[in-house]
Amino acid sequence: MGSPADVAEKADRIITMLPSSPNVLEAYTGSNGILKKVKKGSLLIDSSTIDPAVSRELANAVEKLDAVFMDAPVSGGVGAARAGNLTFMVGGMEEEFTAAQELLSCMGTNVIYCGEVGTGQAAKICNNMLLAIGMIGTAETMNLGIRLGLDPKLLAKILNMSSGRCWSSDTYNPVPGVMEGVPSSNNYQGGFGSTLMAKDLGLAQNSATNTKTPILLGSLAHQVYRMMCARGYAQKDFSSVFQFLREEEDL
Structure with missing residues (x-):
């Protein structure tokens, strides 16, 4: 698969983790971004650490495509990543938290719901x-x-x-x-x-x-x-x- 759009065409559960807000915007809204081919009902989780306003902007764009976006930045560092006991701070629709928790629990022992989109980033x-x-x-x-x-x-x-x-x-x-x-x-x-x-x-x-x-x-x-x-x-x-x-x- 050569682009984020290709991934979105084949998967309905996607987790992204990128260095900064511009990288995340490109991955989601770029010419070959996830939103070009996202399926209805998809769950999109971004574990980057970015501006909360960007997370809210993406959530609005994803909602218009009948999909779900949640921010879930991560803490714990390389050691916790290797051990699988990272901490995820999740923001988004509370009724979608269980689905996100199931995915993120594969990588972390602490998956905490913080509130609406952007609160994970906060x-x-x-x-x-x-x-x-x-x-x-x-x-x-x-x-x-x-x-x-x-x-x-x-x-x-x-x-x-x-x-x-x-x-x-x-x-x-x-x-x-x-x-x-x-x-x-x-x-x-x-x-x-x-x-x-x-x-x-x-x-x-x-x-x-x-x-x-x-x-x-x-x-x-x-x-x-x-x-x-x-x-x-x-x-x-x-x-x-x-x-x-x-x-x-x-x-």
Whole structure:
């Protein structure tokens, strides 16, 4: 099959997962997009992380073709994907949630209904903003401790049995050698790229502007990851912010 339209012609259950809003729009509404040949009654689930307004726009277009669209962005990273225990945040018609849940449960252990179309995206954007803030905080903390003469493994152990513990410290530590099986111990290869984190933080910034919501740390995190992308970290895992901070100090 050479195009999304070809897939839509043969399947009535389609899941898409693409990097950004323009990619999703092209896959659905492009000259060879899904909507060119979508069947009536088809269930279309988009697990990309995109602007909630784009999800709502697609839902309206799909509804006119007598099909169903749901947004279901995903969280958990490469490790959870390999283990099949991702988390899906689903937005759409509640009466269609059971059908979506059956499909998504093949890849995730947590499939959560969030509300109307776009609310899945809202939940994912909020989650990733907090993730970025937490990772920067963990990287800064680990770097300070190392500069003060602490062994990074010891510091991580103390943090993880204390009130500073978070996912970035106990599951995805950004310091090389502290944990095995995470990108920081593989030259920050694999995982969730800094360019994608910058994109998600941009979505958070846009949403905050539209809703007149102050996101002081979220905005700073967006600036940090945009700067990292301009400094050669775009394809490295987002935990490479630790390496970025070390380089900044050495300037």
